[in-house]
Amino acid sequence: MLIGKPSQFPSSSITPQRQYLSRRRFLRGAVSGVTAAGATVIGGDRLAQLFSPRTSVFADSKLTTVPSPLTTTGEQLTSYQDVTTFNNYYEFGVQKCQPAQNAGGLPTRPWSVNVEGLVKQPKTFDIEALLKLRPLEDRVYRHRCVEAWSMVIPWVGYSLSEFIKQCEPLSDAKYVQFLSYYDSSVEKWASESTIQWPYSEGLRMDEAMNPLTLLTFGVYGKILPNQNGAPIRIVVPWKYGFKSAKSIVKVRFLDRMPPTTWNEQAPNEYGFYSNVNPDVDHPRWSQKTERRIGLPFYAQRRTTLMFNGYGDEVAALYKGMDLRKDF
Amino acid sequence: MRHSTIVFLKTLAWAACLGPFVWLVWCAVTNTLGPDPTATITFTTGLVTLRLLTISLAITPVRRLVPQLAWMVRFRRLVGLFVFFYATLHLMTWVALYTGFDPKAMSTDIVKRRYITAGMAAWLLLLPLAATSTNWAVRKLGGKRWSRLHKLVYVAAVCGVVHYWWQVKPGVLTPVTITVLLGILLLARPVLAYTQRRRSAAARVTAA
Numbered sequence: 403m404l405i406g407k408p409s410q411f412p413s414s415s416i417t418p419q420r421q422y423l424s425r426r427r428f429l430r431g432a433v434s435g436v437t438a439a440g441a442t443v444i445g446g447d448r449l450a451q452l453f454s455p456r457t458s459v460f461a462d463s464k465l466t467t468v469p470s471p472l473t474t475t476g477e478q479l480t481s482y483q484d485v486t487t488f489n490n491y492y493e494f495g496v497q498k499c500q501p502a503q504n505a506g507g508l509p510t511r512p513w514s515v516n517v518e519g520l521v522k523q524p525k526t527f528d529i530e531a532l533l534k535l536r537p538l539e540d541r542v543y544r545h546r547c548v549e550a551w552s553m554v555i556p557w558v559g560y561s562l563s564e565f566i567k568q569c570e571p572l573s574d575a576k577y578v579q580f581l582s583y584y585d586s587s588v589e590k591w592a593s594e595s596t597i598q599w600p601y602s603e604g605l606r607m608d609e610a611m612n613p614l615t616l617l618t619f620g621v622y623g624k625i626l627p628n629q630n631g632a633p634i635r636i637v638v639p640w641k642y643g644f645k646s647a648k649s650i651v652k653v654r655f656l657d658r659m660p661p662t663t664w665n666e667q668a669p670n671e672y673g674f675y676s677n678v679n680p681d682v683d684h685p686r687w688s689q690k691t692e693r694r695i696g697l698p699f700y701a702q703r704r705t706t707l708m709f710n711g712y713g714d715e716v717a718a719l720y721k722g723m724d725l726r727k728d729f
Numbered sequence: 730m731r732h733s734t735i736v737f738l739k740t741l742a743w744a745a746c747l748g749p750f751v752w753l754v755w756c757a758v759t760n761t762l763g764p765d766p767t768a769t770i771t772f773t774t775g776l777v778t779l780r781l782l783t784i785s786l787a788i789t790p791v792r793r794l795v796p797q798l799a800w801m802v803r804f805r806r807l808v809g810l811f812v813f814f815y816a817t818l819h820l821m822t823w824v825a826l827y828t829g830f831d832p833k834a835m836s837t838d839i840v841k842r843r844y845i846t847a848g849m850a851a852w853l854l855l856l857p858l859a860a861t862s863t864n865w866a867v868r869k870l871g872g873k874r875w876s877r878l879h880k881l882v883y884v885a886a887v888c889g890v891v892h893y894w895w896q897v898k899p900g901v902l903t904p905v906t907i908t909v910l911l912g913i914l915l916l917a918r919p920v921l922a923y924t925q926r927r928r929s930a931a932a933r934v935t936a937a
Contacts (some may be wrong), residue, residue: 488764496901498765551765596900630805668899686896699757699766703810721908 465558465620470539472561472613474639474711480553482622484696489629490547491648492597493582493589500591501629507588508649510633517653520575527568529633533619535568536560540623541616546678546710548642552692558620559579563611571607571655579604579660580636581652597667603647604660604674605638605698606719614639614715640712642676673729677720678710682729730800742804746811749777750818767826774819779889779907781812783914786886790917793925806862813859816852829833844895850926851888854881886911 491501510612538558545553570604584600586592592599609615616637619626626632631648638645644664654660664672671685680690693702709716720728753773756762762769785808793797823845828834838845858879867875890911893904895907 484764496903499763551768594902595898596902671899683841686844688838693765693767695764697766698760699762699770702765702767703826703829 428691432551464623465538465557465623465625465712466591466604467540467623468537471543472539472541474542474544474554477554478543480696485553485555485621486630487625488695490643491629491631492595493592493599493601494629495586495591496594501541502627504591505628508583508628508632509588510628513633513648515634517569517655518652519579520572520657521655522570522572525569532565532617536564538619543616543637543639544710545637545639545643546692548644548672548676548684548705550687550689550692550693552704555694556622557616557618558623559611559616559618559637562617562636563613565617566610571654574657576607577604578610578654579609579654579656580647580650581654582647583649583651597663601663602661603645604662605645608719609638612716612719614712640678640709642678642714644672645676646721655681675728676723677725677729678706679708679725679729680706681708682726686713735800735803739804739807741809746781746808749773749815752937766823767852770826771819771822774815774822775893778812778815778819779893781808781815782882782886782889783907783910785809785812786882786911786914790914790921793921810859810862813855816855846894847888847895848892851885851892854885854888858882858885883915886915
């Protein structure tokens with residue numbers, strides 16, 4: 403049970419979770435301690451990288467955050483351990499535990515996001531500039547996977563709309579596409595499936611501009627671990643999780659619906675909209691209920707809410723649409 | 730092979746087959762089934778079913794190819810019954826943790842979702858095999874009828890693999906290994922039968 407509303411506390415005051423990788427970090431530390439002397443001779447940077455991917459320097463760093471009125475209250479948070487070790491990130495393996503083990507090599511610095519398509523002029527944003535564009539907000543959201551499991555996650559970021567304004571899209575831009583990082587030499591596990599990479603996702607412009615859609619940099623008040631989509635991802639809390647593209651390198655504004663990865667893979671199973679909807683079954687299972695991650699097996703099942711419980715904020719976007727057809 | 734050796738090996742086989750079940754119970758009690766315990770139980774019981782089924786189907790081809798290993802057939806019933814044990818646990822996971830014992834949800838699933846149709850079919854095919862696994866049943870049925878009935882295991886294996894493929898997302902290749910293994914074991918039977926027939930035919934010619 404949560405005592406008090408999560409929004410009352412900035413994430414900087416949340417007691418740090420036991421570091422889930424402490425075991426490995428300890429080993430790395432021990433090894434680098436032994437080799438420290440050698441490192442100063444043959445180039446510390448290079449050697450340190452061998453033992454600890456350069457990204458782990460950033461993951462776990464605290465972010466300065468402010469509370470947000472758009473945060474979800476009254477839900478027990480899923481533990482940091484579960485949020486960061488139970489992931490779908492198929493470029494790093496198809497099993498839930500694999501991304502946390504394999505994503506260490508994702509080079510999150512330097513990082514830039516290219517903006518192209520129907521914009522005043524193409525732009526490139528550096529990750530450091532994006533981190534400073536707006537104050538970073540603590541936003542707790544329910545997260546519902548299309549596989550019928552769910553979490554409650556305290557993300558850190560600001561509304562995607564703030565970023566889109568900086569992109570200066572033209573008035574005929576009706577859709578926005580997000581392309582994820584892809585390098586087969588880093589993401590060696592990408593061939594475990596027949597998916598065409600890079601991962602592509604998209605939103606209709608009004609969905610992207612909804613204040614709930616979060617441009618996300620952190621979780622639990624800290625920089626995103628790689629397996630959670632570092633260094634920059636989107637989070638669309640009223641849609642199934644796969645709509646929330648990770649590790650974004652390109653944002654493209656279009657006048658037509660972009661091709662999206664899972665929709666191309668199985669159009670009958672994954673619609674472009676993929677709003678959380680208990681009344682529209684996945685062809686292979688019911689979406690009426692979900693399993694909350696981190697609870698004992700006999701207590702996991704709960705009812706799935708229309709638009710994942712965010713109907714007040716987003717139902718108007720789909721007025722007049724048949725959500726059985728446009729699932 | 731000495732009787733005591735068989736007893737010893739059977740004890741080992743029992744322990745090995747019970748291992749995954751004991752592990753699941755232990756993890757459930759200590760609450761260490763991972764972030765999604767329901768999925769862990771479902772996946773483990775399903776995978777162990779298919780693996781044990783593969784082992785039980787390997788026994789006949791192996792003893793045909795290596796006559797010295799003929800004693801392995803004495804483990805086939807043990808492994809086969811454990812296949813049914815894990816298949817039943819797997820089925821119960823679905824009944825209890827997915828449908829919540831709701832008969833309507835169950836019938837909807839069976840009719841609407843083809844991977845559940847295939848899985849249910851596999852379990853129903855295993856049921857008469859488990860029921861006729863006693864020596865008494867073999868005697869009652871007669872060896873020929875009994876072994877004809879137990880050919881159903883091939884159909885059950887195919888249903889099980891199809892169930893696995895239909896359950897994973899399109900494009901995910903996790904079931905490849907078990908499919909190839911079971912494919913080889915199923916194909917080995919007609920191939921071995923054919924070569925054996927030729928060999929005995931050749932032997933007859935030489936004798937004449």
